[in-house]
Amino acid sequence: MHLHKYEKLWLIFGVSSLIVFLTVLGIGAFYKGMHPPSHLATIDPQNVEAHEAFKEENLGLRQLDEDKYIVSVIASAFNYNLGKDEDGASVNNIRIPVGSTVVFQVTTTDVVHGFQLAGTNVNMMVEPGYISSLETEFNKPGTYTLLCNEYCGTGHHYMAATVEVYQP
Amino acid sequence: MTMINNTSINKDDSSLVMAHMWVAFVSLFVGGLMGLLQTLVRSGTLTLPFGIGYYQILTVHGVILALVLTTFFIIGFQFSLMSKTVGMSNKQRDSAWFGFWIMLFGTVTTAVTILLGKASVLYTFYAPLKAYPTFYIGLALVVVGSWIGCFTNFRQLYVWKKKHKGEKSPLLAFMVVINMLLWFIATLGVAATVLIQFIPWSLGMVDTINVLVSRTLFWYFGHPLVYFWLLPAYMAWYAIIPKIIGGKIFSDSLARLSFVLFLMFSIPVGFHHQLTEPGIDPVWKFIQVVLTFMVIIPSLLTAFSMFATFEITGRKKGYTGLFGWIKGLPWKDVRFFAPMVGMIAFIPAGTGGIINASNQMNQVVHNTIWVTGHFHLTVGTTVILTFFGISYWLIPALTGRKLTAKINTLGLIQTIVWAFGMSIMSGSMHIAGLLGAPRRSSYSTYGGTEQASEWIGYQIGQAIGGSILFIGIILMVYIFINMVFLAPKGHEEFPLAEVSDDAEPTPMFLENWKLWIGITVALILFAYTIPFIDIIQHSPPGSPGFDMLIR
Secondary structure, eight states: OOOOHHHHHHHHHHHHHHHHHHHHHHIIIIISOOOOOOOOOBOOTTOGGGSGGGSGGGOEEEEEETTEEEEEEEEETTEEEOOBOTTSOBOOEEEEETTOEEEEEEEESSSOEEEEETTSSOEEEEOTTBOEEEEEEOOSOEEEEEEOOSOOSTTGGGOEEEEEEEOO | OOOOOOOSSOHHHHHHHHHHHHHHHHHHHHHHHHHHHHHHHHTTSOOOSTTOOHHHHHHHHHIIIIIIIHHHHHHHHHHHHHHHHTOOOHHHHHHHHHHHHHHHHHHHHHHHHHHTTSOOSTTTTOTTBOOOHHHHHHHHHHHHHHHHHHHHHHHHHHHHHHHSTTOOOOHHHHHHHHHHHHHHHHHHHHHHIIIIIIHHHHTTSSSOBOHHHHHHHHHHHHHHHHHHHHHHHHHHHHHTHHHHTTOOBSOHHHHHHHHHHHHHHSSTTGGGGSTTOTTSOHHHHHHHHHHHHTTHHHHHHHHHHHHHHHHHHHHHTTOOSTTGGGGGSOTTOHHHHHHHHHHHHHHHHHHHHHHHTSGGGHHHHTTBHHHHHHHHHIIIIIIHHHHHHHHHHHHHHHHTBOOOHHHHHHHHHHHHHHHHHHHHHHHHHHHHHHTTOBSSOOSOOGGGOHHHHHHHHHHHHHHHHHHHHHHHHHHHHHHHHIIIIISOBOOOOOOOOOBOTTSOOOOGGGGOHHHHHHHHHHHHHHHHHHHHHHHHHTOOOOBOOBOGGGO
């Protein structure tokens, strides 16, 4: 099939840019390990407490190492369960020292939810039957809004909490 | 034997197409009104009366604009193209009407269910939120009705080919058949999830649903859906606009090639809507990301062809200089101006799409209102302005009236109003999304965080843009009514462009349907077989339905 000379140049330029672009994405994903959140572990959505991570006492923030933390969350309409404080009240704000590495692991007991920490790259879908997980590093102090960004019912927009990254 | 009338295609076919147009323009008005209400609610200035829910009107907005308006307009427009290029027998017209009534019945069934407040599940209806069964049954009927349209179009070209052995099919008929093939293959996915999973589950015949399987089948359909919207706009760009500007089609074979590439590369790519989901192997996500980006090639072909046509036409009219030919384009002809503004919008729209599909980068924007801003540029500007551009000649051509100078001017104003309102609304959405504001959410201060308070200003911006857009919708509905009832009788041209004399002959392999369908199916099997088996083999226990959460 005939192609105009300028069209050939245009396509060569376009396709080469595309190859460079996809190579960059591929290196990011496979060499640097920056895949989008794709945790494969499954769980019984009607019995999440049977899983060690989502037992009542393990919910919310736990310190694993000097600057390594894990946050376990059960999402349900229309609330993130981040465990209870010493007084037995529901936790709605998590405090993490700046420079920490944090692993979030989240599951849901009912419908699909979102798990987004506005202003960061923490953003993943939470689906019944699966554990969503991702690791991030907090290098900038501030208060970040944790919110549900997938429609989950009439109270969807009330589903929120905060993560406070502080300078110790 | 010919009856004297002013319509550009025969009267019976005109009635068929006009029936589709009526549904499309009524949908435009209803869906647009819902959109206006949403932006007002989100700006914090309006509370909906009578217990109407935000998510109820959001469901109406999505279903009626993304599914009903588009499908009816496209199928109607495509019937007019087929009637004009390959003709339509009485039997074919009967089957087209049959498909139309089934689609309309399905639409009404779904609409009533939503209006009764029993299906506020949004147009993506993600399980395990559970709507009343008639919501899914109505949607299934819309799809089945559209399949009748598909097979009517296939039959029309088949009959024409049998009468014209050895000739290449008319370009527009070829494009219509490609788009309907794309639609048929894609809707198999959504039909499968609705018929096999959702309907039995919502009727209580089974207790649980496999959520990830349903989402994967939905997005197998959801991405080609957007190309089903876009390709009719491309038909107008490639084969109608050259005539309107007084030029010719740059190359018949490149136009066909780009349509074939869209068929192949718009389906095996649904995972790029599921990039941040658990349960899908990231290697397969990446493979589908690569396949997604293949559609950039036919997009580049199209951009080149369009601007080549513009430049050649401008120069033929005597305009010289590097960019002087731009003056040779009929900027005051709304049939050109509206789609041209749509084309220009496709530059930022396409760029945003590339960002969204960029694998790990998707995390930055996924489910933020940036995405809403993106598709209000693609379907809400590029596609819809081209559809408006088509309406300015198609509707009068069907009703035997004229596009008057006054309506032409009003159309120019409508286009500018639309572009202006959309720049404000979509621009605010893009910025707010980058700051983290979520999509599909009613007004909320998120417990009074500072971040959430920063978003409010942009939400007010969306309401301003949305209000301007609604003025655009009122103008367009008035223009429609004028062209149907008020404009003077006369003959309006149905502009079909001819291929340039300089273009090379079209090679016959471009019509090797078995080859193109074979490659399309092979690519789908390659992209989906292994991950789909994986998803099924590693399925968690199913989910019961949650219908109280939407009441």
